[in-house]
Amino acid sequence: MTVITRFAPSPTGYLHVGGARTALFSYLFARANNGQFILRIEDTDRERSTDESVQAIFEGMAWLGLENDGEVYFQTKRFPQYQEKVQQLLDENKAYYCTCSKERLDEIREAQMKAGGKPRYDGKCRDLNLSDSDDAVVRFRNPQDGEVTFDDYVRGVITTSNQELDDLIIARPDGTPTYNFTVVIDDIDMNISHVIRGDDHINNTPRQINIYQALGADLPKFAHLPMILGDDGARLSKRHGAVGVMEYAKDGYLPEAVLNYLVRLGWSHEDKELFTKEEMIELFDLKKVNKAPSAFNTSKLNWINQQYIQQADSSRLADLLKTRLDVLGVIVPDSINLVQVVDMFKSRAVTINEMADSALFLFDDIKQYDEKAVKKVFKQSAVLPFETLINKMSAVEDWADANLHGLIEDTVNELEVGFGKVGQPLRVALTGQSSGPANDEIMQVLGKQESINRTQNALNFLMEKLSNQRN
Ligand code: GLU
Secondary structure (H helix, E strand, C coil): CCCEEEECCCCCCCCEHHHHHHHHHHHHHHHHCCCEEEEEECCCCCCCCCHHHHHHHHHHHHHHCCCCCCCCEEHHHHHHHHHHHHHHHHHCCCEEEECCCHHHHHHHHHHHHHCCCCCCCCCCCCCCCCCCCCCCEEEECCCCCCEEEEEECCCEEEEEEHHHCCCCEEECCCCCECHHHHHHHHHHHCCCCEEEEEHHHCCHHHHHHHHHHHCCCCCCEEEEECCEECCCCCECCHHHCCCEHHHHHHCCCCHHHHHHHHHCCCCCECCECCCCHHHHHHHCCHHHCCCCCEECCHHHHHHHHHHHHHHCCHHHHHHHHHHHHHHCCCCCCCCCCHHHHHHHHCCCCCCHHHHHHHHHHHCCCCCCCCHHHHHHHCCHHHHHHHHHHHHHHHHCCCHHHCCHHHHHHHHHHHHCCCHHHHHHHHHHHHHCCCCCCCHHHHHHHHCHHHHHHHHHHHHHHHHHHHHHHHC
């Protein structure tokens, strides 16, 4: 059997985490089986569908590297096909016109709910043999007896009695088809072998199966993926923060990290956490998808991102860092090489944005020293270390090749003081803070002149402080 899967988003918002996970699992299953992965935009709801959202879905899929095969389908371009199938069902008496008013439907719904039952259409027009009219909808003639059974990859065997299903509207009075109908027609026409989707659709599946059968079509296999919860146990929603995948791009996450995080939402392979895309394709198994909902865990996403940043090529990260610095309005001086900046922060940064924030001190003069640091290390005892460091820095001829760590060590030895007596004031001079990367690495990135300037500025600041204290 040729495996063909599809991702069928409704373009009513950005590509969110749940949708991206569905897309990924469908993609992996297709790739693992040398099959095809189709993208279908379910845009029949004209009021809620937008072009921006279609673009956002394309953008998110491209960012994650989930390339689809063949053309992208749009349901709005397929109305003739749907109409033809509606007509076929009408002709075969498998569908019928219904003119029940909204008021009547509301009334029966209310009465059924009052009686403690499920609201469902009572079949009033089922055997009236009505013809088309301006206010007529088309209903599918659902079987009244028997049951519908399917074996879901994730949930196992699910059986629903036909008595629980009612006659679904498949076309509105204006002739436009409804969701449950278009999905079936498309999945048949596109030869979808495996329908992989969120389990919010699980109640639609028996209804859809009846439509397949009415059309004499073979059934695909189904896999309903468990929902994703937020850290607090509630269904993941906007309120949990960045749930659109492109938000993660903006927040400085790498696409391969987000993809790796997504594959672990509801699926695992032994105790392995990090998967390349090739490994995902090789190891992914639809049968091993959890039944239980999976919870979104930001600290895990952060950990994964950190691992990928450490492994990533520095010049690629430098480009991402540059993009982020542009957003922040930072002008990077020509003298600074961003690849060196990346190398300095790569081992500890969680996101590119965090890396940019940590690196900000490099790109502009230090406007203010941290108050606590000033109190602690800008003392008389720092004067001589600053002077000695400035002299030694000035004497360096080839900065790029210089042993700057040795330069600091020489200062320590010459002055016969502890390392901290030189290192700490120097760090505050170079960064404005008492923490940060190693001094020699910072000096390497800043270059000779800027390192001297910063040390000199700190010395001037210190001298003024000391003279104020004396007066
Ligand atoms: N368009 C539906 C949605 O976005 C998905 C339909 C399906 O996968 O069958 O929820």
